[in-house]
Amino acid sequence: MNKGKVTLVSAGPGDLDLLTFRAAKAIAAADVLLIDDLVDDEIVTLKAPHARVIRVGKRGGCKSTPQAFIQRLMRRYALQGRHVVRVKGGEALLFGRAGEEIAELAQAGIAVDIVNGISSGFAAAAGLGVSLTHRDHCQGVIFVTAHLRDGTEPDWGALAATGMTLAIYMGASRIDSISGALRHTLAPDTPAAVVQWAGTAREKRVCATLGDIAARAAQAQIASPAVILIGNAIGESVANEAARSEPVRRMRA
Structure with missing residues (x-):
């Protein structure tokens, strides 16, 4: 056969x-x-x-x-x-x-x-209306999983020090520890966002800062599957306070 x-x-x-x-x-x-x-x-x-x-x-x-x-x-x-x-x-x-x-x-x-297909990181950026590689803010983007195969975490300090936009996958359940680790290198007012079910009719997103993204995500009941985006390029998504303070759900056209 x-x-x-x-x-x-x-x-x-x-x-x-x-x-x-x-x-x-x-x-x-x-x-x-x-x-x-x-x-x-x-x-x-x-x-x-x-x-x-x-x-x-x-x-x-x-x-x-x-x-x-x-x-x-x-x-x-x-x-x-x-x-x-x-x-x-x-x-x-x-x-x-x-x-x-x-x-x-x-x-x-x-x-x-x-x-090939569209990754949720790109779908999340589209929902936020931002470029992950906006040249006024960064030179690139790093796609990283929140935990390694052995259960340990990446070197968040080294990743933060690159100045790149961070697109963090599989990190919804540990967003508090991730943001805390990143704050050892990045300022608390660094723009941040978390997007659940990116690119779908169930999409829910929260824009905040590195200092309060964990609390805002918990308040909005963000859970897996979600993508966390960190970096100055993400600041383009917080042009108005309404988008910053209330989760937005995308409706299917």
Whole structure:
């Protein structure tokens, strides 16, 4: 039997209107769909009638499907000659564990295609109306996870010292400790924002400063999935006090 293949599809931050045409075509051509928890449920409407759908949720703070089990499923179905489409929220190559999956499949001689998508960090910036790399404020942006594989945290002081915009993923549950660590290097009035469900109809965002972002996020009941944005470029989003003081929900057009 000929081997099948695996396509890693980046589904964007949520809503189907942020899915690329290439992603939609891959989903429609799938024999097996492995769908992440943060992907819009309506994505199954794009699948071929014969496709098998398997939900393999992975979400911080919730019960998750083990990564090793997901990789075994991908390998098993591909070796059966199936076209396996692994649908990931956001951008597959950014904190999506794509590297582990690619390595596993390469060892089995299984072909892998990658379809890029919109990461929640960019969707959060769009909702705030800011450029993460505004040249009046910074020379770049750093995308960083709030915790390493062994459970430790990054060197927040070193990251803060770069002067770059920080886009912090998977940090909603520890925003207090993160902001506290960053304040050892950055001023308390450094602009900050946290955006939950970025780019979706459920989007909720809070603009504040590094000194009070944790309290404001707690008051607004911001939780995972959320992206924390820190840096002077984020100050462009706080032009008026109303946006600073009250969370804003985006309505689907």
